[in-house]
Amino acid sequence: MNSNKLILSGALFMFSLGLAFAGHMPSPEYFEGKWNVLIKGTPHGDAVIPIRFETVDGKTTGYFIEEGAAEEKKMDSAIISGDVINTSFTISGYDVTLSLTKVDEDNSKGDLMGMFDAEGSRVK
Template sequence: MKKVSLFLFVFFLSIASKGISQTTNPSDFFVGKWEITISGTPTGNSVLVTELSRKDGKLTGELKDPSGTNPQAVAITKIEEEEGKKLTIYFNTEQAGEIALALEKVDDDHLKGMLMSMLESTAVRIKK
């Protein structure tokens, strides 16, 4: 009886430890919905929302204006990742051409960086 009890204890302990352990892929840290705030633009702070997804191993998405002022979504032309800690999003604008938005991981739900190396930017993960 002791052997059966010991076996069941070890069995349930191993199941519990697998359920508790983190199995997320660090390269998928950026996947999800983010609210990006760009401070100090000529029209004040600008807010964009993006939902990044991974297709064929690369991040993709588009930028949307949640206020509805600009109803057209802006396509992201490319995204560069560095070890799950840094992210650079490139997109085109009519006024300035291709713009780079560099963001770095602060914690599990926050990013901080610069737009065109001039304007402070932050991003907050939107939880569903």
Template sequence: MKKLSVLFSFVLLLFLANGVHAQQSDTYFVGKWDILIKGLPQGDTEALVKFELKDGKLTGSITGKADQKDMPFTDVALKDSVVVVKFDHSSGEVEMSLLKKDADNISGQVNGQFNLTGVRKKED
């Protein structure tokens, strides 16, 4: 079962690797998201993901809640209900895919290995 999951993740990432850039009309991901990345070597990790539209393009960053280190996205590719972002981390370049589940929830993976879940952060 685990091999099937890894194979599915690999195929999904290959499909997304075509690098389709964000469409101007899609604003679903815009805002702040509380995410939980599960199963990392240092344990489950919480982070805040921020997306915004700049000059009609989707941009953003990820901030670890523990260390408060803000890492801007170096690449953002959007296709249908999936966005793939890349950012530089102390361990190297990281690729994260986020899939729209419903109005306020996302799921995804980091480097095709670690699952994540996310919830849209409500503004105060």
């Protein structure tokens, strides 16, 4: 009888744990669409990078427009984990990483290369 209680308690614990983490599953819908990302304090001053994310068949892809360019370039990677998206791409000859975290429905914050503050604003 004690082993049945132990098994039932274990099953309830695992179910509760699953419910607790269900709200923290990656949500690509938040990042969908166009963003203007302000990168602060680079050696060339502050810079704005227009960025767009789309998710097809569960895979998120990022695109950006380099200063002076007319067409978007595809990012090397865009990985969502919870309310954070981590990207990597080459811009102006530099391989960079950009991490953004959800602040509210239309704003995000993070960093470029772990060195420069980044603020994202959804384009409406």
